[in-house]
Amino acid sequence: MATRAGPSGIASGLLSPELLGFLVVWALGTVGYVLFPDDLAFLTRIVSIAFLVLSLDLVTGYCGVATLGHAALFGIAAYAAGNAARAGWADPLVLLAIGALVGAVSGLATGALIARFRGLPQLVLTIAVGQLVAALCNKLGWLTGGSDGLSDYTVGPLFGRIAFDMYGRVAFLMSVAILAVVFALLLRIVRSPFGLLTRAIKDDTVKARMIGASIYPRLVAMYGLSGAVAGIGGALGAITAGVVGLDGVSFERSASALVMLVLGGAGNLWGALAGTLVFHVFEHLVSTANPFHWMSLVGAMLILVVVFAPRGLSFGAIVLWSKLRARSP
Amino acid sequence: MSALLELYGVSKAFGGLRVTHDVNVALRGGDRVALIGPNGAGKTTLVNLITGQLKPDAGRIVLAGRDVTRASVEARVRLGLVRTFQITRLFSSLTALENVALAVLQHRGRTRNWLRPVAKMTSEVEEAQRLLEIVGIGELGTRSVVALAYGHQRQLELAVALALEPKVLLLDEPAAGVPHDEAPRILEAIARLPQDIAVLMIEHDMDLVFRFAQRVLVLANGEVIFQGTPAEVAGDAYVRRAYLGSYADARRQS
Amino acid sequence: MRTVASIALDATCYGMTLFMISVGLSVMMGLMRIVNLAHGAFAMIGGYIASYASVSLGLNYAIAIPLAALCTILVALPLEVVLYRRLYANSDALTQLLLTIGITFLIIGVANYVFGPTLKKIPLPASLSGPFDIGFRMLPTHRIFVLACGCATALALWLLLERTEFGIRVRAAVDNAGMAEALGIRTSRIYLATFCIAVGLAAFGGVVGAELLPIEPYYALRYMVIFLVVVSAGGAGSIAGAFLASMLLGLADTTGKYLMPEFGEFFFYSAVILIVAIFPNGLLGREH
Amino acid sequence: MPGGNLEVEDLVAGYGATRVLEGVSMRVAAGERLAVLGRNGVGKTTLLASIMGLTQRHGGAVRIDGQDVSRSSTSDRARKGLGYVPQTRDVFRSLNVEENLVAGLKGKPRDLTRVAYEMFPRLAERHWNLAGQLSGGEQQMLSIARAILGEPTVLLLDEPLEGLAPVICDNLMAALGELSAQRAVTMILVEQQIQRALDFAENAVVLDRGRLVWQGRSADLAASPELVERYLGAASA
Amino acid sequence: LFAGTAMAADPIRVGIVGTMSGPYALFGQNFKRGIDAWVAQNGNKVGDIPVEFIYRDEEAPNPAKSRALAQELIVKEKVQYLAGFYFTPNALAVAPLLGESKTPLIVMNAATSAIVEKSPYIVRTSFTMWQNTKPAALVAKERGAKKVAIAVSDYGPGLDAEAAFKGTFEAAGGTVVEAIRMPLATTDFSPIMQRIKDSGADTVFTFLPSGPPTLGFVKAFIDNGLKASGVKLMSTGDVVTEPDLPNIGDAGIGILSTYHYAVSHDSPENKAFIDQFVKDGGKFDEIAMTSVAAYDGARLIYKMIEATKGQRDPDAAIAAVKSMSWVSPRGPVSIDPETRHIRQNVYLRELVKVDGKLLNKEIQTFEAQPDWALSKK
Numbered sequence A: 001m002a003t004r005a006g007p008s009g010i011a012s013g014l015l016s017p018e019l020l021g022f023l024v025v026w027a028l029g030t031v032g033y034v035l036f037p038d039d040l041a042f043l044t045r046i047v048s049i050a051f052l053v054l055s056l057d058l059v060t061g062y063c064g065v066a067t068l069g070h071a072a073l074f075g076i077a078a079y080a081a082g083n084a085a086r087a088g089w090a091d092p093l094v095l096l097a098i099g100a101l102v103g104a105v106s107g108l109a110t111g112a113l114i115a116r117f118r119g120l121p122q123l124v125l126t127i128a129v130g131q132l133v134a135a136l137c138n139k140l141g142w143l144t145g146g147s148d149g150l151s152d153y154t155v156g157p158l159f160g161r162i163a164f165d166m167y168g169r170v171a172f173l174m175s176v177a178i179l180a181v182v183f184a185l186l187l188r189i190v191r192s193p194f195g196l197l198t199r200a201i202k203d204d205t206v207k208a209r210m211i212g213a214s215i216y217p218r219l220v221a222m223y224g225l226s227g228a229v230a231g232i233g234g235a236l237g238a239i240t241a242g243v244v245g246l247d248g249v250s251f252e253r254s255a256s257a258l259v260m261l262v263l264g265g266a267g268n269l270w271g272a273l274a275g276t277l278v279f280h281v282f283e284h285l286v287s288t289a290n291p292f293h294w295m296s297l298v299g300a301m302l303i304l305v306v307v308f309a310p311r312g313l314s315f316g317a318i319v320l321w322s323k324l325r326a327r328s329p
Numbered sequence B: 001m002s003a004l005l006e007l008y009g010v011s012k013a014f015g016g017l018r019v020t021h022d023v024n025v026a027l028r029g030g031d032r033v034a035l036i037g038p039n040g041a042g043k044t045t046l047v048n049l050i051t052g053q054l055k056p057d058a059g060r061i062v063l064a065g066r067d068v069t070r071a072s073v074e075a076r077v078r079l080g081l082v083r084t085f086q087i088t089r090l091f092s093s094l095t096a097l098e099n100v101a102l103a104v105l106q107h108r109g110r111t112r113n114w115l116r117p118v119a120k121m122t123s124e125v126e127e128a129q130r131l132l133e134i135v136g137i138g139e140l141g142t143r144s145v146v147a148l149a150y151g152h153q154r155q156l157e158l159a160v161a162l163a164l165e166p167k168v169l170l171l172d173e174p175a176a177g178v179p180h181d182e183a184p185r186i187l188e189a190i191a192r193l194p195q196d197i198a199v200l201m202i203e204h205d206m207d208l209v210f211r212f213a214q215r216v217l218v219l220a221n222g223e224v225i226f227q228g229t230p231a232e233v234a235g236d237a238y239v240r241r242a243y244l245g246s247y248a249d250a251r252r253q254s
Numbered sequence C: 001m002r003t004v005a006s007i008a009l010d011a012t013c014y015g016m017t018l019f020m021i022s023v024g025l026s027v028m029m030g031l032m033r034i035v036n037l038a039h040g041a042f043a044m045i046g047g048y049i050a051s052y053a054s055v056s057l058g059l060n061y062a063i064a065i066p067l068a069a070l071c072t073i074l075v076a077l078p079l080e081v082v083l084y085r086r087l088y089a090n091s092d093a094l095t096q097l098l099l100t101i102g103i104t105f106l107i108i109g110v111a112n113y114v115f116g117p118t119l120k121k122i123p124l125p126a127s128l129s130g131p132f133d134i135g136f137r138m139l140p141t142h143r144i145f146v147l148a149c150g151c152a153t154a155l156a157l158w159l160l161l162e163r164t165e166f167g168i169r170v171r172a173a174v175d176n177a178g179m180a181e182a183l184g185i186r187t188s189r190i191y192l193a194t195f196c197i198a199v200g201l202a203a204f205g206g207v208v209g210a211e212l213l214p215i216e217p218y219y220a221l222r223y224m225v226i227f228l229v230v231v232s233a234g235g236a237g238s239i240a241g242a243f244l245a246s247m248l249l250g251l252a253d254t255t256g257k258y259l260m261p262e263f264g265e266f267f268f269y270s271a272v273i274l275i276v277a278i279f280p281n282g283l284l285g286r287e288h
Numbered sequence D: 001m002p003g004g005n006l007e008v009e010d011l012v013a014g015y016g017a018t019r020v021l022e023g024v025s026m027r028v029a030a031g032e033r034l035a036v037l038g039r040n041g042v043g044k045t046t047l048l049a050s051i052m053g054l055t056q057r058h059g060g061a062v063r064i065d066g067q068d069v070s071r072s073s074t075s076d077r078a079r080k081g082l083g084y085v086p087q088t089r090d091v092f093r094s095l096n097v098e099e100n101l102v103a104g105l106k107g108k109p110r111d112l113t114r115v116a117y118e119m120f121p122r123l124a125e126r127h128w129n130l131a132g133q134l135s136g137g138e139q140q141m142l143s144i145a146r147a148i149l150g151e152p153t154v155l156l157l158d159e160p161l162e163g164l165a166p167v168i169c170d171n172l173m174a175a176l177g178e179l180s181a182q183r184a185v186t187m188i189l190v191e192q193q194i195q196r197a198l199d200f201a202e203n204a205v206v207l208d209r210g211r212l213v214w215q216g217r218s219a220d221l222a223a224s225p226e227l228v229e230r231y232l233g234a235a236s237a
Numbered sequence E: 001l002f003a004g005t006a007m008a009a010d011p012i013r014v015g016i017v018g019t020m021s022g023p024y025a026l027f028g029q030n031f032k033r034g035i036d037a038w039v040a041q042n043g044n045k046v047g048d049i050p051v052e053f054i055y056r057d058e059e060a061p062n063p064a065k066s067r068a069l070a071q072e073l074i075v076k077e078k079v080q081y082l083a084g085f086y087f088t089p090n091a092l093a094v095a096p097l098l099g100e101s102k103t104p105l106i107v108m109n110a111a112t113s114a115i116v117e118k119s120p121y122i123v124r125t126s127f128t129m130w131q132n133t134k135p136a137a138l139v140a141k142e143r144g145a146k147k148v149a150i151a152v153s154d155y156g157p158g159l160d161a162e163a164a165f166k167g168t169f170e171a172a173g174g175t176v177v178e179a180i181r182m183p184l185a186t187t188d189f190s191p192i193m194q195r196i197k198d199s200g201a202d203t204v205f206t207f208l209p210s211g212p213p214t215l216g217f218v219k220a221f222i223d224n225g226l227k228a229s230g231v232k233l234m235s236t237g238d239v240v241t242e243p244d245l246p247n248i249g250d251a252g253i254g255i256l257s258t259y260h261y262a263v264s265h266d267s268p269e270n271k272a273f274i275d276q277f278v279k280d281g282g283k284f285d286e287i288a289m290t291s292v293a294a295y296d297g298a299r300l301i302y303k304m305i306e307a308t309k310g311q312r313d314p315d316a317a318i319a320a321v322k323s324m325s326w327v328s329p330r331g332p333v334s335i336d337p338e339t340r341h342i343r344q345n346v347y348l349r350e351l352v353k354v355d356g357k358l359l360n361k362e363i364q365t366f367e368a369q370p371d372w373a374l375s376k377k
């Protein structure tokens, strides 16, 4: 079937894209686990952010909704999970479910507002909503711990048995497992008619309506899905870090997620993953090497990516790959 | 047969400019109607009003017996009202086949499906391929839209419209940009449609108009100033002077 | 009554400051359709240069301002030639965000390295510093200066863009660069000129607005949201729109902070949401 | 004697790495009118765009009045006398009609837009409108008028009749004829209405898959139904 | 080759997490300068055990990141001590790691009282809002303030400051006529000034995190004519940190503040410290209170290493410093054995100009202040 010339078509002939995605995430996870056993907390944080970036890709890359307020969904879910834990719901999987649910509901709610607009006004709206949420989280100290963060909760062991260890092994493996499942699921969804339709909506809403598609409910639905994914990430952060801070809802978090997404290549779930990984690893390396002046280097890296792979790393890689293949007989 | 589409006193103005003025038109099943008129007469605007992209200032629009004056664009599409655009509009990041397949899927109510890959929806994809072949670009399915020559894009747009199995089909200059030898293909594609649907075509290519239409509406300054058979239209002095120009003479000679 | 007048005056002054520091971005976003997140970085460079010129070189404020604008343009020029130029043709908003954030990070890093992490002052001449008695209350003298600068800038830009063919050429080049070239418009020169204007305005705004938004390395990111919001609420590319939006948002913020300071931010962003909801293209934005 | 010689030599061009033109050579003398014919997708648009410098050139040369402009920017070519009416019209959608015309003036006095309004009175009525809101035909008029205001010596017209009412087509062809007669403007016309094109231009070339497959006098082509059949399909000519 | 001779003991590693970049870079960089000064004066060895400091950037409040950094320092870099932390949530995020990994933490800034309660292995050498604010309220009362308006930044420390001032001042019989919480992102303080004016207060007490907001506040206070109309301004030292003084300018002369450290503190210890700071390449204008907290923190770490002979024994380490007292550059200090928070003098200072330089001159001393919030309980 040759319909898949689109960006999500890296599928090899043998494996379905979903299976490939699932295996690659596990492979990466294993590599991380084996090669960097001392950095698991860092890697876990990357996984948590990867959910946010994937979630952003769903609305930005696939639906064309540029947003600089997406962290709101992530943060709200993190607070929800934290508060649930505080109320005694210690099971991490339950907390993840709560995060996903709360994320989905917040996604539907914000989506219902934001999907009414397009373009620049929409971008500003996302900023405004994000800032309002952030301000609210600061205000509701009894719920969020305010600027000190929410830290007076404990998360129980996984499956009631496996406790989280100081090295972060359990947390990491759990995170990778969930990421693999969610990633495979999302790969599936973007290949579905629904996924195709959202890409069409991104291209041209007028035409999409002219083939009988209702735009608004689809965008809101996608926002809901996106919220669920972000919510899982937020809850994961709350579970693995043991603190939920205002940074989770901040503009900086939203903006950096967008940067990672574009870095990897929006409109491609692999790009979201690659962007998160590359950004964090690079930032980690340079900020460890020079904690004082690493920012310039990150800036320089972003600039270089725009210069050499303007559509993001994943597309750059695809182009390079096809060039190499074309050269070799 | 009963009317599929009826307009009653439809009017529209942009600021001070009256673009549509008290238009009353009815299309019945099986109608093949051409809408002609000078540039800026309001033809495209009329189509926009019918499809719901513009809301009329006054008047009513009835589609298959239902008043749709306030209905949304997509609701009208689902009732069988389909159009093409004067300047092609396609989903530029999708391939040609994906464009058509999406329309088929949407029409069959399958875009609510979140979990089954499009590639596995064989019947819809095959239908899309068949439509591409009908309009004559069967071999271009895997091309992305931006890599298609303009003429081919026009043909693709027609395929997308056909995929929606219209009851009322509005074609805004479907042959513009399509070379003359390909233009008959458009008529062929239309001829293959079920006989009982209504087709309204805006066209400046008079050869096509005269071959296609049973009835011709002439629009000028937003008003229907004349309607009749092609022959009657060609014979009308005002229409010849204001619109047809030398074409009328050429036609008379032949 | 006096309080109301007083608040209105504060709002106007604040609004004008907002306008001054974001008008350069309005030019960039509206005319060139570049969402330039590095706007704040350019404003900051302007501030640093002005600070250096007046503190270390002992130059007069009146000289420091144009000098800062000029030097900032010189600093930014290579960036235009090497980087920004790539954005004009394929204007994908996301790529723009990435590149301009990258530039911002780079500039922040360099500023931190060169100037250190502290606030930098731009000393005001005696005639502009301190309070000024306007009868019923005191007003910072500098605010009056900002008021004047804002009006002058708005007028000058309006004349340039609406009354000369330069504005038409810029907008034509942005609308369809290939076609503009085909009509003999040298798009790269036009872009360059507009870029310089935008950067110059950024620097100007940075220096003049430094009383409210003091110059420090993180300036470039700290106020990014404000710039973006003001410009977009006004409708990108509309100088009058940016002006009006600044005033309205200034009013919302000032009254909000007066009436319920602890909910100050809510007023500002609610006003933004309201404006966008009522005017989906921004106050005076054109439809695209 | 104003210039207007155009030479295309062995031009290879396309989009990115894809080649569309596979070596096209032709020579158009000042004041000549040339029709470029060919089926869908053979590269007619690409040929004109390449002359304008809007595509990726892989080889060959374009010369205006003997001067090689292969490496010049599009705006320089425009300043050397090329004028272009693209197939997709490419009006500046966010500018109004008047501003679109001014953008085409190359700095000449603004009141020259009057020329355009005389040619297409319809535009005069709409001169405050955003070009993006114009009807299809009005956009076409605007695109043509804008190109003519630049007083080109070589005018490239890509399907200028598309979307115009028949009577306007008549007027336009007449106006173009006048322009070429009075000011010896060289014209290269791509047109689907083959008969009209052949009537208008004294010479014609036929493109097929990126190559010139026929060139000669229009009359010869018009007179030979087999030729038309072979290169252009069963046209209504 | 020369095995045996080159065999030095493995260094003890200390992980410092601070705001090395970003908007608060000044304070993180001051951590390093303070530690460098200590090392320069006391050598990089405790006995014959070398000590090595490893820096990480916390950048902004981001608990997940700071936890990951701490974890990395503990597991990968094998640090025996953690220190630094500018932001409270970042310090809180690390607390749960300390027990399992047996790592003492010396908090060098984060000022929320409750931090030290999160783990028995936490010691703090900085200050808390209560500690610095309570004396301010007493001074206000003493100097005859009747009606006070409080204006604080609307976040944790601000709320602490408000509570401390309000509680103390009202208990002493004063009236608080207005308590304003200002959003952190406030840039224009004119409406706040208008509100203060309307409240009829004779004195304003304020706290804002040092940086652009404090500057904006002080400027607005002066430019809107409050100073001229005789309203007094009191604050904690955060509002008039030394690096900001040149920006505030002469108009700020007379501002009263209470704080645990002034760069101008007149003592041999402080002089030695500052000389060292400048000698190491630090700028005099960039000395902030975090450098002293770090300097003293380094002292505690050296003491702990000495007490544990380089072994990982957090209980012994903490026990060794629990009642320690010494003379810091800020004055005499001690670690409160109950709370593990630093007990120190808080000074009332007045902004004055001496020899053309603005400085906070200490004019009154409140001796050995505990953290009132913790000691209350």
Ligand SMILES: Nc1ncnc2c1ncn2[C@@H]1O[C@H](COP(=O)(O)OP(=O)(O)OP(=O)(O)O)[C@@H](O)[C@H]1O
Pocket (backbone or CB within 6 Å): B014, B017, B019, B037, B038, B039, B040, B041, B042, B043, B044, B045, B046, B086, D126, D129, D133, D134, D135, D136, D137, D138, D163
């Ligand atoms: N949104 C709008 N705002 C203002 N004027 C408009 C708008 N849309 C269309 N018009 C004007 O209305 C008139 C009718 O336009 P319309 O597109 O309906 O013409 P048309 O009959 O389709 O012409 P053509 O044959 O050239 O396509 C034109 O003069 C056009 O400029």
Ligand SMILES: Nc1ncnc2c1ncn2[C@@H]1O[C@H](COP(=O)(O)OP(=O)(O)OP(=O)(O)O)[C@@H](O)[C@H]1O
Pocket (backbone or CB within 6 Å): B146, B147, B148, B149, B150, B151, B152, B177, B179, D015, D018, D020, D038, D039, D040, D041, D042, D043, D044, D045, D046, D047, D087
């Ligand atoms: N932007 C593009 N990228 C890649 N390929 C393109 C692009 N534009 C056109 N092509 C390809 O180049 C070939 C020539 O196109 P061109 O538009 O020049 O044809 P044309 O002769 O003008 O056709 P038409 O009569 O339809 O206008 C076509 O096969 C088309 O698919």
Ligand SMILES: [Mg+2]
Pocket (backbone or CB within 6 Å): B043, B044, B045, B086, B172, D135, D136, D137
């Ligand atoms: Mg039309």
Ligand SMILES: [Mg+2]
Pocket (backbone or CB within 6 Å): B150, D044, D045, D046, D087, D158
């Ligand atoms: Mg073409």
